[in-house]
Amino acid sequence: MISLIDRLWYGKGRPLLLLTPLSWLYRTVAEARRRKAIKTHTQKLPVPVVVVGNITAGGTGKSPLTAWLVDTLKAAGWRPVVLSRGYGGNASDYPLLVTKDTLPSLAGDEPVMLAQATGTPVVVDPDRCRGAAFALEHALGDVLISDDGLQHYRLPRDIEFSVFDGARGVGNGALIPVGPLREPANRLDTVDYVIVNGAATTNDAGRVPPEALSGIKHSHMYAMNLQPTRLVNLKTGETRSPESLQGQKIRAIAGIGNPTRFFDTLKELGAKLIAVPFPDHHRFRPEDLGSEPGHMLVMTAKDGVKCSSFAPDNAWVLFVEATLPRALSESVLEKLRAISEAPTS
Incomplete structure (x- = not known):
């Protein structure tokens, strides 16, 4: 079953090459938004912030990774809180604290699914900074996990994950609308971990070689399987x-x-x-x-x-x-310990 998007973005060549000027415009606007958001960053939050997202459009497995992170952190004694935009929801007021009984029509499907799957607090707000402030004000936890928040640059972050579908990868390597990329591939140089969902080839430590993802090299690229x-x-x-x-x-x-x-x-x-x-x-x-x-x-x-x-x-x-390698969980927990022990300015 091959969809139109698969053919246009993830097949051979670039059938939408004539739309390249729109890709240039998309890149210019996206980079300007990023620079502006980073420039106006609020001060670092008093708890660690972990962001899970991707640089490609479409499903890659972000929510299962978020659930894994929640379970991994809880097992190590942390109290995680999930922040979500709540795509598809239409609440009258935000922030919205989601429980297993919250209607998906209010919160969106993924936040309700995460609340049911993990039993951890989930805060929905299109403004993730406001959602983070709500979580801190109500002492909901001691680490924030932003689901699908890689491009929400106003939210300060300490650790970034970028997730790829192992079968699709970066597609034809072009930016929207010619290809599936939300940001250029060199954005991966600034993230902490690259996760490949369904990677067929790994080494003994669960790391993925560059040839498994269109030659992209990253020192912390790990395989995830569902x-x-x-x-x-x-x-x-x-x-x-x-x-x-x-x-x-x-x-x-x-x-x-x-x-x-x-x-x-x-x-x-x-x-x-x-x-x-x-x-x-x-x-x-x-x-x-x-x-x-x-x-x-x-x-x-x-x-x-x-x-x-x-x-x-x-x-x-x-x-x-x-399921992800033990080496990844150990690395994440080590980073979080270092962040929490670092002196605040």
């Missing part, structure tokens, strides 16, 4: 193993940035599927969930939070968890 953990029925809460999909006929729906990865996971589990992709952050309606007789309906956790109130009896969510 492992299916369980199937949960949206109506009853019944849990099954992912292996139970072997030989099952299913209708698979996905309103995420890269639905092909989800569909491929189901195929690897042995499912016989009818794949139905929707736009990222799609607002599902009951009629979207209609399934063929004798088929299970399987969706992502991100879509499940939006469909739980009207899901049919045969609707299931496939949950996945990110």
Whole structure:
């Protein structure tokens, strides 16, 4: 299943080359915004700030990485708080403190999913600086994790992650709209970690060689893989193993940035599927969930939070968890310790 975006941005060549002047304009505006935001930075926040994002448009696996970071930090004694823009939500007031019961229509699908998956405070605000101030004022935690915040330069940060889809990489290497890049590839020179979701080749420490990502070199480039953990029925809460999909006929729906990865996971589990992709952050309606007789309906956790109130009896969510090298967690924790122990000016 190859989408139009895959053909235009992630295929061979640059079919949209005639739009190059728009790419130059996009780059000029983006770099000007970055310089202005950095110049007007507020003083460093009293707690460490970790930013998870990407320099490409579309889904790369930022939310699973954010969930992994939350779990890793909690296990080490930290109290993380997630900051999110809340894309797709429409709350009347911000900041919004998200719980597992918050409506996705208010907070957005990803913040609700993260709140349910991690049990940690999630603060939604299009102005992440205001969200950070809210988290600090209410003493919600001692480290802030900004989900999809790499280009939100007004928020001071201590550690930056940039995530790539291992199959797509940097695509044709051009900036929007000719290619998928939000920022030039040399932006990676300034981030702390580059994470490759689904990297096929790594060394013993879980690091990814340059040839795995269009020759991009980074001293801290690690592989991330998403492992299916369980199937949960949206109506009853019944849990099954992912292996139970072997030989099952299913209708698979996905309103995420890269639905092909989800569909491929189901195929690897042995499912016989009818794949139905929707736009990222799609607002599902009951009629979207209609399934063929004798088929299970399987969706992502991100879509499940939006469909739980009207899901049919045969609707299931496939949950996945990110796995990353121990060397990465040790490096992140070491950086955080150094940041927290550094004297404040």
